[in-house]
Amino acid sequence: MTSILESGYAFWNPIIWIIAFVVVMVVVYFFRRRGQKTYKKDTAQTQIFLCGEEVPEAGQRHIRVGNIYWGFFETLKEYYNQVLRPHTGIINDYVLWFVAVTAVSAIILLIAGLAK
């Protein structure tokens, strides 16, 4: 079969996954169809309701990228302080990193060669 990928321990068949996904979708659709039927398009039912408050403009209520995962960044503040430090934007620093990594790699290879 061209779809069955043997990974050494198990197998992966996307076709089975897709069939299972379609079955789940059909079941979901079935339950959805049995739901509330009094919904009316283009009426007040479709308006956003915020406890009776005035709904802000589209631009005001869109959660922008800077406000997402605030807690994640706050928790990892120290990590980000460290990892942002080499990102100076200065090409001299980039070249310095290259020289340092090349030198360390060469030393590792030479020492490993001596130990062999």
Place this chain on the structure above:
Amino acid sequence: MDTLITHSSILIIAIPLVTAFLIPLVGMTSKKARNALVIVSLAFVAFLVFALAKDIAINGIHIYTLGATSPDLTTPTGFMVPVRIILEVDGMSILMGIIWSIVSLAAAIFSLSHIASETGQNRFYTLLLLMVTGGFGMMFTSDLFNLFVFLEIASISGAALIAFRTKFADTQEGGFKYIVVSAIASLMVLFAIGLLYAQYNLLNIGALAQVIQYTTPDKIALALLLIAFTMKAGMVPLHLWFPDAYSVAPASITGMLVITSHACMYAAFRVCFTLYGGMLDAPVVGWILIVFGLLSMFVGVTMAVFQKDVMRFMSYHAISQLGYMWVGVGVGLAVLGNPELVATYGRDAISGGVFHILNHAMYKPLLFFTGGALFHRTGTRDLTKMGGLAHKMKWTTILYIIGTLSIAGIPPLNGFSSKILIYESVYQFHPILTITGIIVSILTLASFTKAFHSAFMGAELPEYKEVKEVPRSMIIAMVILAAGIVFITLFPSLIVNWTIHPAADALIDQGAYITAVTGAVP
């Protein structure tokens, strides 16, 4: 047809090269004719690549000797070693060729509309085709000096293309950084080639592999080659230039630059597996790749979550995804000296890494193209200024979702197929590799969800009321790559058996590469 196949490897390099220099002439007469010439030449090259791939699957390694009376006459009469320029295309090279042909064709189609309002389009397409030439040359050559030359061609044209849109100041800075980094990497490659040539008087990879002794200068040459290629491929901690350059290029070029990173990765693999092969201190070099790969995965994804520029965000994700490939192939390299471990999980780890190159080559340019589509219509790369674009750009939204699900390794998309191969194989080497991979996948999905929400979700914003879907040629280019994703998703086994396993075996079997050129195993 047989003659065409015989000469296909050189034609694949020569056609874009010749077309590159025809472009300014044709462009002076007709813009449409120039565009048609670019697309037709790249489509024909893609046809040749697929024809050559079929031939290699049937007949094995393809050899082409330039200037010889017969293309397979690698050693001229009266010589003991190969001295001519030789192209050697095996399972690994042709896989890279397939990737490059598809992505460069898609990028050219995407460019038709994406750069339509720019001046100097003749120069743009000339440089694009030169970059294609350089890429194919790097993938097909078996000569170290030619590898350097083709690396230079790809790098110089790449730098010029990054800086192509001169109206933006950051493009000049990005192009400058790219050319400085590329020049230093190329010089180190040249210096390493000099070290090897001074000792062995050879430049052909197969012939060199037969006699290489792994002396102290050889080890220094290995360090220079490995680190130069890994820097060009954007491996952490040598990735710092990567987002600066990739994020400012036209999106079609960024998609191609990702594949030039793959080409540099391929060159690093070729050096480790084929040039040094059995002589290599494989566990040490393997661990170097694994450690840098893990760093790339984690630092890349955590930096990506942090970004607000859509193209920088995607650039950091490219670094993170390249980490998976380094880890997969690094594990295979670390156990290369132990045939039992290679059979148990080493081959699967290499296959997973190589499979991830193919998958990444489909979804990453697609995601860069969607980023380019957003920039094309909104005029900004800043995610904080975007929102509600799914109302206006339905095709771009759907294609972005396909790319996102794929890069995050969500079943049944193709990214999952290669990740499962990597996870299961590298787990036996060390469980922490798989654990890191899964955490990085979760962070990848989280960050792409964040970008998706910022750019596409929410109510229609008043500033984007006039925004329309991108032109048809840009959609077609993205659909080509999405179709590749869908095909690999549905038939992973077909892809693995026909392209991935032969590529992994080509890396493992150093003897086959050497024998094809010299006729003898070391």
